[in-house]
Amino acid sequence: MTETEPPMTDPDQWNEFMQAMNQQFARSLEQNVEAQTQFVESWFEALESTTDPEQVGDAFEGTANAYATWMEASQQAYERSMDAISGEDVEPEEFRDIWLNAANEAFKEVADTTAFAATTGQTVEEALEYQQQIDELADETLHSLGFATKRDVQEVGERLVEVERRQHSVEQKLDTIIEHLEE
Known part of the structure; x- marks a missing residue:
């Protein structure tokens, strides 16, 4: 709705608008909760192998900061929804931007931890070992075939x-x- 358009006076039009806004908000909230859940699950799976108490503490602090970022985004999305309900012109892209910025900030909170660095290093090391095993197996296979x-x-x-x-x-x-x- 723009400032030049008259406010919605038709109850059916208003109900349709509110229903669409509620559905969009519910979808956004559901996607946010799913993203948070996946993030926390994968983060805890990665931390299962970490035994260093300093890294664990750092990881929990990073997770708490990421969670706070998600909660701030939820609050911003709620406030913008209320602004839309009260008649303010709110672009749908604002909601997308809120969640994208929150995802970036939450990742940064976690990625800046020593636990993330250690876990990433361990994952890369395991991947390199696996790649070396695959290369050796490929070499053996090629040699046995005369290549x-x-x-x-x-x-x-x-x-x-x-x-x-x-x-x-x-x-x-x-x-x-x-x-x-x-x-």
Whole structure:
């Protein structure tokens, strides 16, 4: 509704508007609760392996700050809903922005913790170990099928560079011998 439009005087029109706003608010609230639940569940799953009391405390502080951020966003969304109900022109994008900003801020609260850094490091380390195992298995499979692996090609390349280096050295020595013989 813009300032140039007259206020809704038709009760049916008002009821439809309020019903749509209530449905939108309920969907937003439901999505917010689901996002918070998924966040907390995944965060606690990641922390199960953490035994350092300092990291656990830091993690809980980060989680509490993230939760506070979500609650502030809920309050902002509620206030903007009430503004819309009272006739203020509220763009739907405002609600999206409230939740996107809250998600970014909540992630930042958690990502700035030592527990997050430790958990991320552990996850990356496990992924690298897994990748190494996969690479070794692929190499074994390729060798058993008679194919060259990346390691084989690299080894051939290194040997070729060494042969070229030696050849260049021999050529220089031959050039020196030829120069002496010509003198």
